[in-house]
Every structure is written in structure tokens, then in C-alpha cells.
Amino acid sequence: MKILNDANFESVIKENSFVLVDFYADWCGPCRMMAPVIEELAKELEGKIVVAKINVDENPDTAAKFQIFSIPTFILFKDGKAEQKILGAVGKAGLLEKIKPYISS
Numbered sequence: 001m002k003i004l005n006d007a008n009f010e011s012v013i014k015e016n017s018f019v020l021v022d023f024y025a026d027w028c029g030p031c032r033m034m035a036p037v038i039e040e041l042a043k044e045l046e047g048k049i050v051v052a053k054i055n056v057d058e059n060p061d062t063a064a065k066f067q068i069f070s071i072p073t074f075i076l077f078k079d080g081k082a083e084q085k086i087l088g089a090v091g092k093a094g095l096l097e098k099i100k101p102y103i104s105s
Helices: 009-015 029-044 060-065 091-103
Strands: 002-004 018-024 050-055 073-078 081-087
Touching (some): 002 009, 018 029, 018 091, 029 050, 073 091, 081 091
Parallel strands (some): 002 050
16 A cells, blocks of 8 residues: 655656555545555555555645545546546445456456
């Protein structure tokens, strides 16, 4: 699991083919609920996709750039570009359903 910030966000997104980013805040209940799911996915998908987190309160520039208005928001980046935006605490099955087409090819 990579921890992102305003300074390293672009380089991590560009250096990896697939990156799933969790935009979260410490005070957010649904974000805390999704935290163990994200950690589990990071382990299960290691080598296929980079799973990362960015705290929107500590990194407002990146949150603003990607128009994060509600959290948790998950964005799947492919080759540096945002491909898929997933809003809310959708659970593991919900996240896998959205990202599976990208990682099974």
C-alpha cells in the first residue's frame, strides 16, 4: 500500500500502469470502514495493480484537482489517466467489479 501526498501523487500515477487511489479522511466513518478492504486488495492484487491512499484533508491540491467532493472516492488510473471513479463505501465486491476489467487483460 502506497501513501500518497500532493508532492508524490503525479510521479506514482505515471510510474505505474494501474493505480487504485483511495481518497479518504481520518474522520470519515465510511472511509474507516473501507480501510481494511483496501489493505486486503493491496495484498491480493500485488503485482497487478498498485493500491494507494491519499488523505484529502492533508492534500487539498490533489483532492481539488480530481474534484473529490465526497469520500471515500476511489479512482483507478491507467497509464497516468483517470479511467474509473467509484463513489462511496462500495465494499470489496463493488471495487473488484469495477476494476476487474482493467486487471484481467
